[in-house]
Amino acid sequence: QKEVEQNSGPLSVPEGAIASLNCTYSDRGSQSFFWYRQYSGKSPELIMFIYSNGDKEDGRFTAQLNKASQYVSLLIRDSQPSDSATYLCAVNPRNSGNTPLVFGKGTRLSVIA
Amino acid sequence: ETGVTQTPRHLVMGMTNKKSLKCEQHLGHNAMYWYKQSAKKPLELMFVYNFKEQTENNSVPSRFSPECPNSSHLFLHLHTLQPEDSALYLCASSQDLQIQGYNSPLHFGNGTRLTVT
Numbered sequence: 001q002k003e004v005e006q007n008s009g010p011l012s013v014p015e016g017a018i019a020s021l022n023c024t025y026s027d028r029g030s031q032s033f034f035w036y037r038q039y040s041g042k043s044p045e046l047i048m049f050i051y052s053n054g055d056k057e058d059g060r061f062t063a064q065l066n067k068a069s070q071y072v073s074l075l076i077r078d079s080q081p082s083d084s085a086t087y088l089c090a091v092n093p094r095n096s097g098n099t100p101l102v103f104g105k106g107t108r109l110s111v112i113a
Numbered sequence: 114e115t116g117v118t119q120t121p122r123h124l125v126m127g128m129t130n131k132k133s134l135k136c137e138q139h140l141g142h143n144a145m146y147w148y149k150q151s152a153k154k155p156l157e158l159m160f161v162y163n164f165k166e167q168t169e170n171n172s173v174p175s176r177f178s179p180e181c182p183n184s185s186h187l188f189l190h191l192h193t194l195q196p197e198d199s200a201l202y203l204c205a206s207s208q209d210l211q212i213q214g215y216n217s218p219l220h221f222g223n224g225t226r227l228t229v230t
Binding site: 004008034036041042043044045046049088100101102103104105106 | 153203
């Protein structure tokens with residue numbers, strides 16, 4: 001059973017702080033990793049993806065991947081109240097073939113003004 | 114405005130009713146999906162269609178019946194549901210099923226909030 005684990009939160013951070021969201025996965029052969037953001041009452045939207053070990057930065061967002069530890073994280077710098085949402089970690093167990101994404105339960109982030 | 118449209122947005126039905134959820138995508142994608150999102154649970158994949166052909170049925174009870182008449186439309190027919198089936202049902206599409214990566218991300222609709230009484 002392939003699993004993706006996330007702390008459900010809520011994670012509360014003050015405005016301007018760094019929010020750190022964590023995700024672990026069980027399938028060691030997983031190849032690609034995604035972060036989706038879901039505002040309350042809205043649909044999930046892709047905000048970051050990472051394939052290789054290390055850090056990947058995009059604006060205020062940084063994704064970090066450590067395949068040896070089966071760990072992927074999302075850092076949000078200079079957090080804003082508009083970042084308050086649920087963040088879903090998703091893992092593609094294999095790069096080829098008909099392999100649907102496996103999602104975690106999501107971490108609810110609350111940025112306090 | 115999402116390129117994936119779902120109707121209705123909200124649905125309340127009794128256990129003996131028959132209803133259908135509709136999904137339409139305007140993105141020219143080839144793959145479409147039904148997901149179930151319940152409180153405090155991960156997104157659960159229910160069905161996958163690629164070029165109108167069903168490629169995955171994730172052990173979903175037969176009271177849920179999907180239909181994909183063409184690559185742009187996807188239905189989920191519901192009958193004799195149980196209260197535990199109450200959830201948010203999300204439709205999604207992607208350009209290509211086999212490359213669910215950054216160049217073929219999932220595009221979700223806003224979902225149908227289903228309540229079974």
